[in-house]
Structures are given as structure tokens and as C-alpha cells.
Amino acid sequence: MSTALDARFFDGRSSRPYAARLHVQGDLLTIAPAPGEAFEALTVPLAQVRWPERTRHGGRIAQLPQGASVQALDVAAWDEWAAQQGRADSWVVRAQQNWRGVAIAFVLLLAATAAMYQWGLPWVARGVTAAVPLRVDALIGEEVLVSVDQSLLQPSALPPAEQERIRRAFARMVQTAHPEDAPAWKLEFRRGRDKQLGPNALALPGGTIILTDELVRLMPGNDEAVLGVLGHEFGHVRLRHAMRQLVQVSAVGFAVSVAFGDYGTLIGSAPVLLATLGYSRDAEREADAESVRLMRAVGISPRTMIGFFEAIERWRGEQKRAGLDDDTIGLAFSSHPATAERIAFFREAAENSN
Numbered sequence: 001m002s003t004a005l006d007a008r009f010f011d012g013r014s015s016r017p018y019a020a021r022l023h024v025q026g027d028l029l030t031i032a033p034a035p036g037e038a039f040e041a042l043t044v045p046l047a048q049v050r051w052p053e054r055t056r057h058g059g060r061i062a063q064l065p066q067g068a069s070v071q072a073l074d075v076a077a078w079d080e081w082a083a084q085q086g087r088a089d090s091w092v093v094r095a096q097q098n099w100r101g102v103a104i105a106f107v108l109l110l111a112a113t114a115a116m117y118q119w120g121l122p123w124v125a126r127g128v129t130a131a132v133p134l135r136v137d138a139l140i141g142e143e144v145l146v147s148v149d150q151s152l153l154q155p156s157a158l159p160p161a162e163q164e165r166i167r168r169a170f171a172r173m174v175q176t177a178h179p180e181d182a183p184a185w186k187l188e189f190r191r192g193r194d195k196q197l198g199p200n201a202l203a204l205p206g207g208t209i210i211l212t213d214e215l216v217r218l219m220p221g222n223d224e225a226v227l228g229v230l231g232h233e234f235g236h237v238r239l240r241h242a243m244r245q246l247v248q249v250s251a252v253g254f255a256v257s258v259a260f261g262d263y264g265t266l267i268g269s270a271p272v273l274l275a276t277l278g279y280s281r282d283a284e285r286e287a288d289a290e291s292v293r294l295m296r297a298v299g300i301s302p303r304t305m306i307g308f309f310e311a312i313e314r315w316r317g318e319q320k321r322a323g324l325d326d327d328t329i330g331l332a333f334s335s336h337p338a339t340a341e342r343i344a345f346f347r348e349a350a351e352n353s354n
């Protein structure tokens with residue numbers, strides 16, 4: 001069934017308007033001459049009609065094939081008629097009529113796209129980590145320490161006096177750089193088992209830093225390099241990098257834990273996860289910056305780290321020649337490549353502090 005609508009018709013050949021009546025029947029639009037008008041009735045499949053989008057102030061013109069068109073005489077009547085024909089506005093049209101809707105949609109789209117592509121998960125992980133209580137870090141750290149003690153480490157063979165000397169120097173460095181806001185930390189001395197781990201240091205969630213005898217012995221008599229490495233690990237502790245990595249790889253799990261305050265499953269799976277994780281380049285950069293801050297606080301030149309990187313690269317080369325894999329645990333210092341970028345960073349820092 002069809003109601004007729006009075007409209008103006010242009011045949012596409014002349015600019016003369018004809019008085020016409022529009023009918024829709026099935027899939028066809030018929031443009032018939034109004035009484036007293038003389039042109040040949042035209043029938044067009046609806047699919048070939050380009051219907052106008054509604055504009056707030058504009059008229060209504062529907063484009064027909066071969067340059068012909070029909071124009072509304074009365075916009076309100078046209079809209080009502082079009083709605084009756086099942087051409088109700090889509091939500092897009094309705095939203096476009098509301099400029100605020102457009103602006104909000106655009107801003108949301110931009111923000112979501114930027115967040116996903118620029119920061120994505122790290123950005124979310126930072127927020128979720130902030131919601132995880134610090135005691136969870138400590139619990140995970142204890143689990144990981146038990147786990148690595150069973151698999152990779154044995155008790156240190158360093159004389160207690162030597163351990164104490166390093167611990168004191170590190171405590172003084174942290175205290176000088178962060179008199180007010182230092183996070184809790186604990187220094188644990190260990191020796192690699194079966195040549196595993198080698199000269200290394202690693203920061204566990206909760207603030208425990210493991211330092212291997214091999215690292216202390218790598219540059220005999222050079223406590224400053226050891227302190228630089230500890231400063232780097234302290235950076236990971238201060239910024240909760242290990243925790244952030246854990247959150248990132250099990251983001252959904254953590255979101256659920258934060259929501260329900262139950263961390264049991266996550267704490268149980270953390271040691272395995274942490275063994276395979278590495279830090280992002282951003283995390284390494286932040287930790288190196290912290291290392292420089294701590295060294296400067298007690299007058300150690302960041303240049304010390306360049307010598308250390310050279311020594312560790314030599315050690316890595318020897319490992320390779322001996323057919324040994326040094327990639328034992330992702331969070332360990334030796335797994336963080338001494339890239340040219342990192343070496344340049346310490347060199348520049350050394351030049352700026354002189």
C-alpha cells in the first residue's frame with residue numbers, strides 16, 4: 001500500500017520543475033504527473049534512488065538515474081512520508097544531528113585508539129599494579145626466592161665481612177639518594193649452581209635483590225660497578241617493574257584478583273612466569289636512570305658501568321664458546337643486553353656529571 005506525496009520532479013534534461021506525486025509500491029518508486037501536469041510517469045527501483053540524508057536546515061532532494069531528481073515541497077511531509085516507507089533515520093543520522101554526540105564519539109575513538117596502539121597493555125598494567133597491595137609483592141618475592149634457591153642458587157661463599165661491606169655501601173647509597181622515599185629492600189648473596197646465572201643480580205617483587213658471588217668477583221676490588229648494578233636493580237624495585245610485568249602477562253587474572261582481593265593463584269604461578277619474563281626496554285631505561293641517580297648521590301662516576309658492561313660481554317662470549325646458555329632467567333641482569341644505547345646512556349651521564 002502506498003500514500004502519495006506531492007513533490008517537485010526534474011527530468012534531468014531541463015531545469016523545468018514538474019508537479020509530481022510519488023508512490024512507493026513494493027521495491028518501486030513511481031513518479032506520476034500531478035493532475036494537470038504533462039510528463040510521462042517514471043518508475044524507478046528503490047535501490048537506484050539516492051535518498052537524501054536529513055540535514056537540519058536543508059531541503060530534501062532524492063537523486064534518480066539519468067540526472068533526474070525529486071525535491072520535497074514540504075520537508076516535514078516528506079520526512080513523515082519517508083518514515084512510512086520504512087526509511088526511518090539510522091542511528092548514525094540521529095547522532096550526526098547532535099554535535100555533542102559527534103564530538104564525544106570522536107574524542108573517545110581517538111583516546112581508545114591512542115591508548116591501544118601507543119601504550120596498550122603497559123599503560124593498563126601500571127594502573128592495575130597500583131591497585132595491588134604491596135604485601136602481594138612481598139609474598140610473590142618469597143615464593144620466587146624459594147623457587148630459585150631450589151633450582152639455580154646455592155649459598156654465597158663470600159666472606160661475611162665482604163657481604164657486609166657491600167650491603168653497607170648500598171644502604172648508604174640508597175639512603176643518600178632517597179632519604180625519605182626509599183622502598184623496602186633486602187640484599188641476598190647467593191652463588192650460581194652448576195655455573196648457572198653467572199655474574200648476575202636480580203630484583204624480585206617485594207624488594208629482595210639477589211647478588212651473585214660471580215658478579216662481585218667479575219671485577220675484583222671494584223665495588224663501584226657492583227653498586228651501579230645494584231642501583232639498576234633498585235630501580236626495578238622502586239618502580240615495581242617485576243610486578244608490572246606479572247600484571248601485564250596475566251592482566252585479566254590480576255583484574256579479577258584486585259576485584260576480589262584474592263591473590264592465591266597468582267602468587268602460586270608467579271615463579272614460573274617470572275623465570276620466562278624479560279623487562280621492556282622502557283623498564284631497563286628507567287632502571288639505568290635510577291642507577292645513575294644512586295651512583296651520583298655517592299660520587300661514583302656512571303663511567304664505571306661501561307667497564308662493567310665490557311666485562312660482562314667478555315663473560316658472555318666465554319659462555320658461548322663453552323656452549324653454555326646464559327639465558328637462565330629473564331629478570332636477571334645478565335639477560336638485559338648491554339646495548340649500544342645503554343652504554344651511550346652511561347657515557348653521556350658520566351660526561352654530564354663531571
Ligand SMILES: [Zn+2]
Nearest residue numbers: 279284287336
Ligand atoms: Zn634490568
